Amino acid sequence: MKTIALSGTRRDTTGKRLTKQTRKEGRIPGVVYHNAEATSVEFDAKELRPVLYTAETFIVNLDIQGEKMDAIVRGADFHPVTEAPLHIEFLKVTDDKPVIFELPVEMVGTPAGVIKGGRLTIKMRKVKVKGIPAKSPEKVSVDVSHLDLGETAKLSAATVEGIEFITPPSAAVATVIIPRALRSAKEAAKNE
Known part of the structure; x- marks a missing residue:
């Protein structure tokens, strides 16, 4: 850190x-x-x-x-x-007593859904963790490259050594939102 x-x-x-x-x-x-x-x-x-x-x-x-x-x-x-x-x-x-603090969240990769026209929405910028600050990483990295349209990345996807997450692992970190224009185009294609 x-x-x-x-x-x-x-x-x-x-x-x-x-x-x-x-x-x-x-x-x-x-x-x-x-x-x-x-x-x-x-x-x-x-x-x-x-x-x-x-x-x-x-x-x-x-x-x-x-x-x-x-x-x-x-x-x-x-x-x-x-x-x-x-x-x-x-x-x-101190170096011997763990404390609760916050670490920033970093999104890694370009989601597949963004390439198809979606928009990445970040739901969480910081997470609460417990550990020794001197031995903890600078940030928590979450890989979002696998996200398709409408999919959500959870905190459980992040793996960080030396710290324990206080924020629930089921918490949403980022979502690829389907834009209205894309949604309308899909509905029109279904109706034809």
Whole structure:
């Protein structure tokens, strides 16, 4: 899995007024969770962009005032109108304890149904998995080249070593949709 470095500072005081002031200064408040502990931190909004605005999952090498740790993004809150980040949560990870996290899904191949005029519709962009992030792959690859018109690829078609799927294996990952024009042409051919 890819890694990225991020530095932040501890927040000793919290509260609504201080949090608003922090955001006005271009910093984003956050929390780093480890077991039952929660450490309040803040980060520069510009430094968070590569972590927040991507489909990839990273191991983040956090440096909180000299204390270094590996973490993954557990969640983030955004403003409903401006979509500016409001808060971020990290989960500290170790090499011996598996955690639940999300991995992006990659479609491999060109479906046979798309060649015939269908349209590939992606149903799932990320899947929940359980494992050790340092030993997990960067993404889950699903082969869709065998899909014909109207067929669906399930998560069970993906084989990834070292992780366990939390998302049900029967979940649909992608479907080849039959366009209306093609459907009408097939119906007209049947009626003749």
